[in-house]
Amino acid sequence: LEVLHESLEIARQHNLRPSRNVYGALFNISFALGGWDEARKAQELFYNTIANAYPRGLGYHLRMIGHEQYALGQYENAAESYRSAIEMYRKYSPDGRDVRTVEPYLGLALIESGENQSARPLLEDACDFWRGRQASRYARSLCALSAHYLKRGGCDQAIPLLRQAL
Numbered sequence: 001l002e003v004l005h006e007s008l009e010i011a012r013q014h015n016l017r018p019s020r021n022v023y024g025a026l027f028n029i030s031f032a033l034g035g036w037d038e039a040r041k042a043q044e045l046f047y048n049t050i051a052n053a054y055p056r057g058l059g060y061h062l063r064m065i066g067h068e069q070y071a072l073g074q075y076e077n078a079a080e081s082y083r084s085a086i087e088m089y090r091k092y093s094p095d096g097r098d099v100r101t102v103e104p105y106l107g108l109a110l111i112e113s114g115e116n117q118s119a120r121p122l123l124e125d126a127c128d129f130w131r132g133r134q135a136s137r138y139a140r141s142l143c144a145l146s147a148h149y150l151k152r153g154g155c156d157q158a159i160p161l162l163r164q165a166l
Helices: 003-015 020-032 036-050 057-071 075-092 098-111 114-131 135-151 154-164
Strands: none
Touching: 003 057, 020 036, 020 057, 036 057, 036 114, 057 098, 075 098, 098 114, 098 135, 114 135, 135 154
C-alpha cells in the first residue's frame, strides 16, 4: 500500500497519469485491509481512468462495486452488480475468461441472498472451466461451491472440495 501511494505521489509530481492497474491494485489492497474510504476513492479513480477509453474496464469496476456490496451484506445488490459486470464483459471483452472470473462471486452472492439452487450450476460450471487452467481461480471456485454445500448442511460434500482447494 505504501509503494502504491509513493507511485501515485511520484506520478502527481511529474504530471503523469497513473495506470488503471495502479488504481485497481490500490482498490484490491485497501479493500482487503478494510480501508473502505480508500477503496471507494480508488474505485472512483479507476472509473475515471477507464470510463471513456476502456469499456472492458467497466466490468472490472462493476465487480469492485459488487465486492463492496457483498462485504456490506447487500447480497441482492452485489448479485446484480456481478450480473452487470458479466454482461459488460460479454459485450466488450474478447476474452471469455473475464466472465468466468466473476461467476464465483456471483455464486456466493446468490447463496447469501437465498438463491442457493441457482448458484450451484453456476459454481459447478466455474469449477469445470478453471480446472487445469488457473489453480487460484479453480481453488476460489471450489471454495464457493463448498459454501453452497455448507449452507445446506452438507459438510460431507464441502470438506473434500475445501481439501482439493487447499
